[in-house]
Every structure is written in C-alpha cells, then in structure tokens.
Amino acid sequence: MKLLHDITLHLDDINDFFVASPSDPLSENASYISGVDRIINELKGTDLDTLVRTTIFLPVSKNTPEIESRLKKAIARYCKLHIARNENEIAALFKTGWKSLYTGGLCILGLLLVSPMLDHLKEAAQAHYFSNFLTDFITIGITLLSWISMWQPLEIFLYRWWPFQRENRIFETMTKMDIIIRSV
Numbered sequence: 001m002k003l004l005h006d007i008t009l010h011l012d013d014i015n016d017f018f019v020a021s022p023s024d025p026l027s028e029n030a031s032y033i034s035g036v037d038r039i040i041n042e043l044k045g046t047d048l049d050t051l052v053r054t055t056i057f058l059p060v061s062k063n064t065p066e067i068e069s070r071l072k073k074a075i076a077r078y079c080k081l082h083i084a085r086n087e088n089e090i091a092a093l094f095k096t097g098w099k100s101l102y103t104g105g106l107c108i109l110g111l112l113l114v115s116p117m118l119d120h121l122k123e124a125a126q127a128h129y130f131s132n133f134l135t136d137f138i139t140i141g142i143t144l145l146s147w148i149s150m151w152q153p154l155e156i157f158l159y160r161w162w163p164f165q166r167e168n169r170i171f172e173t174m175t176k177m178d179i180i181i182r183s184v
Contacts, residue, residue, distance in 0.1 A: 005046050007054040009035045010184070013062055014071065018078070036078065036174075043170045052177035060183040068181045075179070079171035086164040086171075093164075097156035107149035111142045118142070 010031075011017060017035035031038065039054060046052075058067075118135050 005043075005050045005052045007039055007042055007052065008057070009038060009054065010057045011035055012059065014056075014058060014067055017056070017071065018074070036075070039174060039177075040167075040170055043173060044166075048169045048173045052173055053180065054177055055180045055182060057182050057184045063181055063183045068179060071181070072179055075177075076175050079175045083168050083171050086168050090161050090164050093156055093161055097153050100156065101150075101153035104149035104151075104153055108146050111146050111149075115139070115142060 009017070016031070020032060020034040020037065025032075033041075035056070043052065056071075118139055
C-alpha cells in the first residue's frame with residue numbers, strides 16, 4: 001500500500017498557481033511563491049513513490065466547474081515542458097562530459113608518455129639529492145594533473161545529472177497527483 005502525501009494550497013486566484021505574484025499582496029493567503037513552486041519544494045523532501053493529493057482552496061467567486069480539469073491539463077503541459085527542458089540539460093551536460101573526457105584522456109596519455117622519461121632522469125640523477133627531489137616533485141605533479149584532468153568528466157557522469165533526473169521524477173509525480181479544488 002502506497003502512502004499518501006497531502007499538500008494544501010490557499011490561493012486568491014487560480015493564476016497564483018503558476019505565477020508568483022499574488023493578486024492581493026495584503027491578503028492573508030498571499031504567497032510570494034507560486035503554487036507549483038510550493039508543490040515542487042514540498043515534493044523535494046518526500047519519497048516520490050507516494051501518492052500525492054493537492055487540495056487547493058479558492059474563493060467561491062474564482063471556483064468554476066471546469067477549473068479542476070483545466071488545471072490538471074495545464075499541470076501536465078507544464079510538467080511535460082520542464083521534463084523536456086531537463087532532458088535537454090542532461091544531454092548538453094553529457095556532451096560536455098564526453099568532450100572533457102576526451103580532453104582528460106589526451107592529457108593523461110601525454111602525461112603517461114612523459115612519465116618514463118622521468119624514470120630515466122631519476123636513474124641518471126641518483127647521486128644528486130636536488131635532482132631526486134625535483135623528479136619526485138614532477139612525478140607527483142603528473143599524478144595530480146592526471147586526477148585533475150579526469151575530475152570534471154567523472155563528476156558529470158557520476159553526479160551532476162542527478163538533480164535534473166530528480167526534478168523529472170518530481171514532475172512525473174505531479175502529473176499523476178490528485179487535484180481537488182474547494183471553495184472557501
């Protein structure tokens with residue numbers, strides 16, 4: 001059995017659901033965050049496998065019989081557009097990841113080619129302390145450069161796409177949520 005997560009919104013106008021400008025800033029229901037942003041914010045901290053029910057309270061004069069079905073369709077369009085935007089962001093991010101992986105791979109290849117030369121230099125400079133120190137310093141520097149050159153592609157492919165994917169799951173959850181509109 002799935003758990004139910006209830007969200008309650010008090011709006012002065014249905015337009016306040018998508019736009020963060022209250023129709024009456026002096027109203028006790030005035031919120032300077034849109035209703036959809038409040039839902040997204042609340043869903044960020046929940047298990048997205050739960051069922052979500054959003055109850056919206058509107059003034060009697062603003063509640064019409066078709067508003068619920070129109071709002072569900074508008075939410076579906078909104079979520080679909082944001083999912084498409086996030087998918088494009090992920091694709092662009094992965095494209096950057098592949099480019100930086102290529103650059104990092106070339107950097108590591110170059111550093112690996114230089115590394116044997118340092119070993120020969122180290123063998124030739126066994127008698128001099130300063131030369132040993134210098135070759136050790138360069139060898140450690142090459143190791144660090146290798147890690148640094150691969151840092152961005154690894155970060156992109158392992159972690160940086162997660163927030164976009166998480167947000168897409170939130171939008172998918174929103175398209176499935178129950179919406180109830182009540183008059184106040």
